[in-house]
Amino acid sequence: MATIRKRGEGQYHVQIRKRGYPTQTKTFSKEADARRWATIIESEMERGVFVSRTEAEATLVAEVLQRYAVEVLPTKRSAQSDKSRIKTLTEAFGAYRLASLNSSQVAQFRDQRLKTVSPQSVIHEINLLNRVLKAATMEWGIALPGGLPTTQVRKPTKPRGRDRRVSREEIEKILNTTESPELKTIIVLAVETGMRRGELASLTWEDIDLKKQTAHLAKTKTDVPRTVPLSKVAVKTLQQFSKGREGQVFSLQAESISQAFERACEKHRANIADLRFHDLRHEATSRLFEKGLNVMEVAAITGHKTLDMLKRYTHLRAEDLAKKLG
Template identity: 50%
Template sequence: MATIRKLGAKWQCQVRKKGHPPRTQSFSTRADAAQWGRELEAQIDRGQFLPPPVHGEILAALLDRYCAEVSPTKRSGKSDLGRARTIKQTLGAYSLPALSPAVLAEYRNMRLRAVGPQTVIHELNLISRALRHAVSEWGVALAAGIPTALVRKPQKPPGRTRRVTETEMAAIGRASHSAVLGLVIRFAVETAMRRGEIAGLCWEHVDLQRRTAHLPRTKTDVPRTVPLSSGAIAVLKGIGPREAGLVFGLAADSITQAFDRSSARARNLYVGEGGASPGYLTDIRFHDLRHEATSRLFERGLAMMEVAAITGHKTLSMLQRYTHLRAEDLAKKLG
């Protein structure tokens, strides 16, 4: 159905039909907007509607369309919107043919003066995904090919290797004002699940008899079933199994906020009691629990393919940085 509203000196018409991407156009008069809406709806009803090509459009238009039609189907959808806004501030006015590797390389260098390498990599990847989708799905022809393919990506920063000790986890749990956080921490280190996966875990996807937790939605968009250790089962039984609903009842952002506050509180308590170790309860992130859990899986002797099946890493190379085993554990294997 067509919706018409006045925006400044223009009249905007938006047509939304189930099964079709929303279309928006601005006009000088309300009558023109209404006529365009009626004609577009008629074309859709007759099966004659095709989204317009973006051959001559600028990068801003391409990113807008990608974020409207493609990003909502991906877990990275919200992140795409923010990155697109940043990209459009500098590159939005460039036509697609003018978006050369040299232009993108200059953008990369400019952004590296303001943000970290990983942020720039994410932005270049979004441009690449949008261009590739436009070529394969929207009929866009780029005579020179995908320009991002010729642009050197910034070197990724070294992955974090922070190992979280049992005493640190216990201290953070005790410092929390919520009893749930301690359970979340224990569950995270027992399962290697991501923050969002823990927050979204529902009782209907937990099988205590088979000792599994099914994750229909993951960061990689690939569902997986996680085996539950005895420790993870104990956490779930301690909460009290229910037939449906969220297991922990905390949003992903709430988990991070509670963890950060409790970590700082635990550190202050430690120092106040005379603790002198500079590294104890410092530089800890919730995601470090996933690293700790993954490292423990390797320390238990699991093969890399087995670990990948549990953690959901897309490539085995992504697990290389998780194998920083404690020296004493390696010494025991050496005999």
């Protein structure tokens, strides 16, 4: 039962004791608020749905965001990009108590952010907030009475995937334009294998077996190691590039690969518009299907975890499909 005591001027102290639950106490400035809170808590205890709000009411969202940044983020490969997202989330929600965070606030954040950044960026931010709140509840023992507000909000519609195909002529033009043997090798491997830029940047010569025509990727975006088969073109390119080399295959880091590729495509060089390095992965995936490989075979090479994602990366030419129809 709830006990309400008046303490001093305008202070109402509530204490609730019930077998099977920790004692709950709270102080209010109005008696009506004290009685309302006591009624809610007692009702939840009677129905067996009570969750203690004490720690959630005492903890700022900024505190769990910072703890996640210190304890969890360093273990993630997305740490660099998530650091800026942590800052954005702290500015938006940092002053709130965990217990007061609700889906309406998250929805308002979504709508405001969509005015300045892409839907995919907003999805990343909401997903990160969801991971932080899950860590708080599952790992740090901070119960959220209303559950995770991030799961009660409609996420923005994902933008339509790019369907840019890269012609063989464009690839040849870029290869002939750049004077960097390293970038040339990276481009050929990207088109022949569908490797992500981060996977290419992390490759070591110990990962590569030119006799078996394979490259082992211990670290991937999906956290699932895989071994990628190398085409004869890929093997020949690596053989030409491998003379006297050991350790890391490439000196360029992931971001530098994109920058070097974009420079090679500039107007005063290859003069190829609207082309990104990641488009090479789309092109590689499409070519694998055009070679006759089935879905499971292509997924084993590219590392796509779902059919939906694989479909987003596949853009088959209508004229090539027409030839198969006869």
